[in-house]
Amino acid sequence: MGELILTTFDWVPEPPRGHVRDIRVRWALEEAGLPYRVESTPFRDRKAEHFAHQPFGQAPWLTDGDLSIFESGAILLHLGERSDALLPADPQRRSGAKEWLFAALNSVEAASLPWSLLVFTGESHDTAAWKIFDGFLGVHRLQRMEPVLAGREWLAQNFSVADILMADVAAPRRSVRRAGELSRLSRLRRPRHGPPGLQEGICGPDGAFCQGGCGLRHAAEVNGLQGDSSRRKNGRAAPKVS
Numbered sequence: 666m667g668e669l670i671l672t673t674f675d676w677v678p679e680p681p682r683g684h685v686r687d688i689r690v691r692w693a694l695e696e697a698g699l700p701y702r703v704e705s706t707p708f709r710d711r712k713a714e715h716f717a718h719q720p721f722g723q724a725p726w727l728t729d730g731d732l733s734i735f736e737s738g739a740i741l742l743h744l745g746e747r748s749d750a751l752l753p754a755d756p757q758r759r760s761g762a763k764e765w766l767f768a769a770l771n772s773v774e775a776a777s778l779p780w781s782l783l784v785f786t787g788e789s790h791d792t793a794a795w796k797i798f799d800g801f802l803g804v805h806r807l808q809r810m811e812p813v814l815a816g817r818e819w820l821a822q823n824f825s826v827a828d829i830l831m832a833d834v835a836a837p838r839r840s841v842r843r844a845g846e847l848s849r850l851s852r853l854r855r856p857r858h859g860p861p862g863l864q865e866g867i868c869g870p871d872g873a874f875c876q877g878g879c880g881l882r883h884a885a886e887v888n889g890l891q892g893d894s895s896r897r898k899n900g901r902a903a904p905k906v907s
């Protein structure tokens with residue numbers, strides 16, 4: 666096991682900012698108290714070295730010494746192997762955590778991705794496409810989590826990477842704020858450790874949490890203030906999501 670380095674984009678267009686997938690990895694690293702560094706890779710000019718780490722030219726990836734890991738789910742599983750704060754040691758609970766980790770990715774994120782793309786592209790809520798994806802995600806995925814969480818605090822009895830991932834994949838929908846929806850799923854949302862703003866994808870006031878990875882929003886942007894104009898001039902205005 667070596668030094669942990671998380672690589673993120675140096676810039677992210679405005680609509681998905683605050684919902685980048687390195688947040689789930691940062692959250693896990695902070696929960697486990699594992700020391701790590703953040704490096705950034707160009708968003709616009711993706712070089713061969715980037716594709717060598719991430720064959721689709723995406724982010725994030727994590728290096729652990731000589732090991733390089735892409736796919737946020739695989740990264741979380743790797744970190745779980747390094748810390749029982751992230752994957753319970755009990756075989757049944759560990760298996761449950763893996764099961765829910767895949768459910769978060771394969772069942773919930775697979776449904777939330779097309780929904781998020783409609784939000785990020787400013788799709789009107791009156792279109793047939795919106796109604797289909799919005800209903801499918803809400804009724805057939807997120808609301809199904811409510812009875813599951815009624816009888817337990819964490820998905821695999823112990824806190825695990827599955828809770829991080831499930832909370833993170835539901836985050837774009839939660840930001841739309843529907844009264845009464847997702848009350849139990851929302852309970853999963855706060856990291857117990859780590860800097861303020863982490864789960865919301867907001868950089869700390871001193872910029873420490875950002876560390877060059879600009880997939881995070883700055884407090885000024887979140888509060889409707891101007892924010893950093895050098896980053897803003899490259900992005901489109903964020904669509905209204907409520």
Ligand SMILES: N[C@@H](CCC(=O)N[C@@H](CS)C(=O)NCC(=O)O)C(=O)O
Pocket residue numbers: 684685686687721722723724725735736737738
């Ligand atoms: N399944 C991948 C998805 C990674 C992903 O979509 N990353 C986004 C940033 S959060 C990205 O690289 N977008 C740019 C692109 O797809 O070209 C994972 O979970 O790591």
